[in-house]
Amino acid sequence: MEQPYAIEMLNITKRFPGIVANDNITIQLKKGEIHALLGENGAGKSTLMSVLFGLYQPEEGKIRKDGKDVKIENPNDANDLGIGMVHQHFKLVECFSVLDNIILGVEPNKLGFLNKAEARKKVTELSEKYGLHINPDALIEDITVGMQQRTEILKMLYRDNEILIFDEPTAVLTPQEITELMQIMKNLAAEGKSILFISHKLGEIMSVADRCSVLRKGKYIGTVNIADTSAEELSAMMVGRNVNFHVHKEEAKPGKVVLDVQNLTVASNLHKNDAVKNVSFKVREGEIVCVAGIDGNGQTELVYALTGLEAAAGGRIELLGQDITNLSIRKRNDMGISHIPEDRHKHGLVLDYSLEDNMILKRYYEPEFSGKFGIMNKANIRKYAERLIEQYDVRSGQGAATTARSMSGGNQQKAIIAREIDKNPELLIAVQPTRGLDVGAIEYIHKQLVAQRDAGKAVLLVSLELDEVMDVPDRILVMHQGEIVGEFDPKNVTQEELGLYMAGAKKDKVEA
Amino acid sequence: MKKNFLKNSIVQSILTSLICIVLGMIIGFIVLLFINPAGAAEAIISVAKNFLTYNSANMQLKYLGNTLVKTAPLLMCALSVLFSYKVGLFNIGAAGQYVVGACACLYAALAWKWSWLPCMLLAVLAGAVFGAISGILKSYFNVNEVISGIMLNWIGLYSTNMILSNVKEAASPYTYQLTAAGEQALLPTLGLGALFNKNQYVGLALPLSVLMAVLIWAILAKTKFGYELKATGFNKNAAKYSGMAEKRNIILTLVIGGALAGLGGSLLYQTGYEQWQCTHSSLPAMGFNGIAAAFLGGLNPIGTIFSSFFIQHITAGGAYVDKTMYCSQISDLISAIIVYLCGFVGFFKYAMNSRIEKSEAKAAAKEMGKEAAAENKKGGKE
Numbered sequence: 001m002e003q004p005y006a007i008e009m010l011n012i013t014k015r016f017p018g019i020v021a022n023d024n025i026t027i028q029l030k031k032g033e034i035h036a037l038l039g040e041n042g043a044g045k046s047t048l049m050s051v052l053f054g055l056y057q058p059e060e061g062k063i064r065k066d067g068k069d070v071k072i073e074n075p076n077d078a079n080d081l082g083i084g085m086v087h088q089h090f091k092l093v094e095c096f097s098v099l100d101n102i103i104l105g106v107e108p109n110k111l112g113f114l115n116k117a118e119a120r121k122k123v124t125e126l127s128e129k130y131g132l133h134i135n136p137d138a139l140i141e142d143i144t145v146g147m148q149q150r151t152e153i154l155k156m157l158y159r160d161n162e163i164l165i166f167d168e169p170t171a172v173l174t175p176q177e178i179t180e181l182m183q184i185m186k187n188l189a190a191e192g193k194s195i196l197f198i199s200h201k202l203g204e205i206m207s208v209a210d211r212c213s214v215l216r217k218g219k220y221i222g223t224v225n226i227a228d229t230s231a232e233e234l235s236a237m238m239v240g241r242n243v244n245f246h247v248h249k250e251e252a253k254p255g256k257v258v259l260d261v262q263n264l265t266v267a268s269n270l271h272k273n274d275a276v277k278n279v280s281f282k283v284r285e286g287e288i289v290c291v292a293g294i295d296g297n298g299q300t301e302l303v304y305a306l307t308g309l310e311a312a313a314g315g316r317i318e319l320l321g322q323d324i325t326n327l328s329i330r331k332r333n334d335m336g337i338s339h340i341p342e343d344r345h346k347h348g349l350v351l352d353y354s355l356e357d358n359m360i361l362k363r364y365y366e367p368e369f370s371g372k373f374g375i376m377n378k379a380n381i382r383k384y385a386e387r388l389i390e391q392y393d394v395r396s397g398q399g400a401a402t403t404a405r406s407m408s409g410g411n412q413q414k415a416i417i418a419r420e421i422d423k424n425p426e427l428l429i430a431v432q433p434t435r436g437l438d439v440g441a442i443e444y445i446h447k448q449l450v451a452q453r454d455a456g457k458a459v460l461l462v463s464l465e466l467d468e469v470m471d472v473p474d475r476i477l478v479m480h481q482g483e484i485v486g487e488f489d490p491k492n493v494t495q496e497e498l499g500l501y502m503a504g505a506k507k508d509k510v511e512a
Numbered sequence: 513m514k515k516n517f518l519k520n521s522i523v524q525s526i527l528t529s530l531i532c533i534v535l536g537m538i539i540g541f542i543v544l545l546f547i548n549p550a551g552a553a554e555a556i557i558s559v560a561k562n563f564l565t566y567n568s569a570n571m572q573l574k575y576l577g578n579t580l581v582k583t584a585p586l587l588m589c590a591l592s593v594l595f596s597y598k599v600g601l602f603n604i605g606a607a608g609q610y611v612v613g614a615c616a617c618l619y620a621a622l623a624w625k626w627s628w629l630p631c632m633l634l635a636v637l638a639g640a641v642f643g644a645i646s647g648i649l650k651s652y653f654n655v656n657e658v659i660s661g662i663m664l665n666w667i668g669l670y671s672t673n674m675i676l677s678n679v680k681e682a683a684s685p686y687t688y689q690l691t692a693a694g695e696q697a698l699l700p701t702l703g704l705g706a707l708f709n710k711n712q713y714v715g716l717a718l719p720l721s722v723l724m725a726v727l728i729w730a731i732l733a734k735t736k737f738g739y740e741l742k743a744t745g746f747n748k749n750a751a752k753y754s755g756m757a758e759k760r761n762i763i764l765t766l767v768i769g770g771a772l773a774g775l776g777g778s779l780l781y782q783t784g785y786e787q788w789q790c791t792h793s794s795l796p797a798m799g800f801n802g803i804a805a806a807f808l809g810g811l812n813p814i815g816t817i818f819s820s821f822f823i824q825h826i827t828a829g830g831a832y833v834d835k836t837m838y839c840s841q842i843s844d845l846i847s848a849i850i851v852y853l854c855g856f857v858g859f860f861k862y863a864m865n866s867r868i869e870k871s872e873a874k875a876a877a878k879e880m881g882k883e884a885a886a887e888n889k890k891g892g893k894e
């Protein structure tokens with residue numbers, strides 16, 4: 001009889017200090033299926049996949065491949081069994097080329113000499129076969145996250161892996177890239193590869209997965225056939241209650257201007273053209289303005305210039321009537337700018353610091369935390385961190401003392417959001433604040449943004465997510481190639497219309 | 513929950529450091545065996561014994577004193593390296609900063625007849641200036657601190673030779689004896705010499721260097737400045753994002769690192785223990801040994817006190833190897849091997865951690881299993 005399961009993980013239990021990350025979990029992956037794994041932040045999805053990939057040893061339970069018990073002690077074992085993984089946070093060597101990253105560890109050689117030509121041929125074939133467009137000679141540090149991800153996928157295919165694990169692959173992608181990835185996954189499954197796919201986006205799961213298993217707080221809740229379920233049912237299974245997908249908010253009552261951007265120009269680090277070209281707009285108190293657009297159209301640079309991470313090449317930025325164009329980052333922070341950064345590992349956190357030390361990253365110099373002679377007040381720091389953890393429901397193994405690195409991706413994000421909102425800013429700049437969060441947490445963050453607005457603060461949201469763009473803000477600005485090409489009231493515009501502007505097919509003259 | 517004793521990072525640091533030391537000794541012994549098997553055991557024992565070779569307690573004390581005299585400057589160099597390392601900078605320039613410190617205090621003492629405190633402060637200043645140069649090059653011109661440090665090391669060495677030639681004995685390449693020509697610049701002995709069988713070189717330097725170690729520890733562990741520096745070392749993008757003045761911090765760190773190494777120069781040469789040899793064509797090992805001492809001390813200022821003493825101990829011990837059996841460089845070779853192995857602390861720590869992890873996970877599992885079972889009974893279903 002043919003064995004229907006490619007991989008079975010039976011009664012897996014994995015514990016970390018202070019937490020049971022996986023509590024007696026069983027999932028079975030059929031050959032050629034796309035099996036989604038759904039669960040709140042910190043539910044234990046990444047941990048379970050890391051067990052399968054040999055990064056962690058479970059205390060209990062066993063793993064079977066094609067019906068036979070196997071031991072996976074490290075990623076090499078996993079690779080030998082044909083298991084590959086694209087991690088939530090990519091693991092590529094920044095200063096190596098795409099090709100070098102793909103062949104790293106399995107370099108083809110002749111008499112000990114590297115034979116790159118052969119590798120290049122195989123990589124090119126694979127990339128053509130599955131529509132994974134890459135430039136094999138580009139350096140990782142120079143390419144977009146979408147391309148980095150394709151590199152990760154090619155890495156698995158190059159190793160002839162049959163079982164592919166995708167840990168939140170779409171969190172960092174643009175809608176276009178997501179559509180492409182979904183197609184690639186379908187192609188792979190059609191080829192007979194079996195795929196485990198983690199995502200918080202119910203729409204994606206509904207559109208590509210065959211079955212979905214749900215975890216909650218380390219426990220297994222159940223597995224359903226996608227054909228027999230709905231997004232609502234899935235989210236209820238995952239959070240344990242019904243989730244509101246729509247943001248409920250009153251009419252905005254904009255007041256005086258908080259942020260006034262005039263003819264701002266920012267040079268690009270990637271190409272000769274300016275990344276932001278002569279951009280002007282205003283954000284008033286009591287309103288949420290969203291900068292929408294396809295990734296890489298100058299949003300990142302715009303935010304860098306507003307927050308001071310990069311200098312403006314021209315133009316003027318005013319906060320509450322004061323010129324801040326050339327002020328330091330610290331001064332801008334103190335004047336009331338909060339910034340939820342795009343890249344939580346690069347800017348948002350010191351991963352080797354404890355959660356509490358990260359919570360005070362923007363305020364450590366205030367008298368409450370560092371007293372006479374600059375001596376830090378550990379008791380106050382602990383108290384403050386514990387309040388934020390409680391209030392914003394940041395989950396981790398050891399509370400305030402947990403090393404940030406060991407926290408789940410979504411909870412790292414929540415910690416940053418807690419820190420930035422709690423500073424009680426005049427202007428909150430939130431760049432993709434819900435990236436990697438579960439639907440429950442997204443609902444919560446959106447409520448927080450609206451609450452900030454209702455408290456009379458100005459909110460500048462940068463988002464790639466069309467649902468978020470349509471739902472949360474009071475005004476939408478579309479950016480294309482460094483320019484603002486349209487301004488809309490979300491109530492009077494359709495997603496299709498926005499799409500045309502984002503792609504550069506339509507363009508208005510916008511007055512600030 | 514019960515904690516694994518080995519998981520404690522302090523215990524780990526100490527243990528890995530000891531492993532390095534033992535391994536260094538063994539390899540040193542093997543090398544000696546190759547050169548001349550007859551005397552190997554005896555030689556390695558004399559390295560380990562150092563001042564204990566002497567039979568009389570008085571002599572032992574006196575030579576222990578000598579080892580301590582050289583421990584103080586080594587500790588300063590180690591602190592210099594350690595402090596910079598916390599910010600992610602590798603201060604190989606400590607060697608040169610140490611030399612210019614020595615130059616500044618000797619010149620001020622011999623040529624200008626300054627008294628000890630101003631001489632010492634000038635040494636600190638000289639080291640700080642060298643550190644500042646590296647720091648400015650790093651933060652404004654993106655010049656790697658290792659490169660500029662190495663260059664400055666040589667610049668420091670040859671300028672020192674040149675400057676101190678003005679205050680050297682006519683018939684030798686050595687500077688004037690401080691005891692004769694610059695007595696006013698000798699560091700106060702605080703009566704400490706009496707404890708070491710009237711060793712006149714032991715004095716202020718030792719307690720001062722230990723005090724500096726404690727100070728550096730406090731800065732790193734307890735202060736706002738330490739918080740900033742470590743954040744910059746771990747993730748300089750996040751440091752910038754949070755508004756820390758990273759350029760200023762890089763410069764400040766190297767200035768402090770330079771000042772510490774410069775002070776090291778003063779703490780040796782102002783005891784009168786050694787004269788500067790104006791024909792030096794290589795840098796004194798002190799600064800480089802500081803790197804080993806910093807790592808052997810687990811990059812902990814307090815640990816560094818002990819590692820500095822140990823490294824000085826075997827370096828001095830090398831002098832007692834039987835020169836009729838081995839050539840005269842052997843002492844340096846053996847201590848160098850041990851010092852070299854000391855650099856492997858990080859590696860052993862890693863190896864140890866990954867071994868512990870497995871056994872610890874199992875132990876924790878049992879404990880947690882019990883707790884979870886108890887909780888399940890209590891909680892029931894949510």
Ligand SMILES: Nc1ncnc2c1ncn2[C@@H]1O[C@H](COP(=O)(O)OP(=O)(O)OP(=O)(O)O)[C@@H](O)[C@H]1O
Nearest residue numbers: 016021041042043044045046047406407408409410
């Ligand atoms: N290496 C580790 N050491 C200690 N605790 C850990 C470690 N890795 C994960 N954890 C803890 O285990 C729990 C599960 O984490 P995991 O990363 O599996 O969550 P997740 O379901 O992937 O969440 P997210 O959607 O936020 O990525 C979390 O509470 C996390 O803090």
Ligand SMILES: [Mg+2]
Nearest residue numbers: 046088408409
């Ligand atoms: Mg995860």
